[in-house]
Amino acid sequence: DSGVTQTPKHLITATGQRVTLRCSPRSGDLSVYWYQQSLDQGLQFLIQYYNGEERAKGNILERFSAQQFPDLHSELNLSSLELGDSALYFCASSEGKGNALNTEAFFGQGTRLTVV
């Protein structure tokens, strides 16, 4: 158990819909990272937050957005969903504000999103 909690574990929704994925970081970790992993792709970095503020942005679509709340949990919002958005979405947390390579990054078990 990494200490990072993601909900829900599975999500099935229709094209055009909007969903929210939730992540609770490890206690004390201030940074949260979101990743997307499709079958034919590796882990794609989406976005990072540190203590409530956006820290870095990766290959995140405009239809996707995220935020980190004062209690440090984070949500990833995916809208106007397409079939190609079906993937595993991982959240990770680390204590540092910068590159997670300065300490370990801990990953959650992921949310499997299926768009039909």
Added chain:
Amino acid sequence: LAKTTQPISMDSYEGQEVNITCSHNNIATNDYITWYQQFPSQGPRFIIQGYKTKVTNEVASLFIPADRKSSTLSLPRVSLSDTAVYYCLVGVRGSGNTPLVFGKGTRLSVIA
């Protein structure tokens, strides 16, 4: 971040030592080398991190030659449960906006 190159896949028998090499020719002076392990449908898990020479923990060893242009993750006496994808990452420790960026990794299959 320095670009890394790893073999796409490797096979090994149980009980053997497995060495996975990662090339990072343009590694910078301040860069650290980190390895993660990912089992199917699970999030990656930190294995080991090093800067130079050799680092060993309860899971693996990391060998880094003097020029640091490559590194080798060594898994002693692998078992079936070591079947996973292994990622090599290179980046600056403690820096600012440089998030954890994963490549394709090496898919290790351990055979009985």
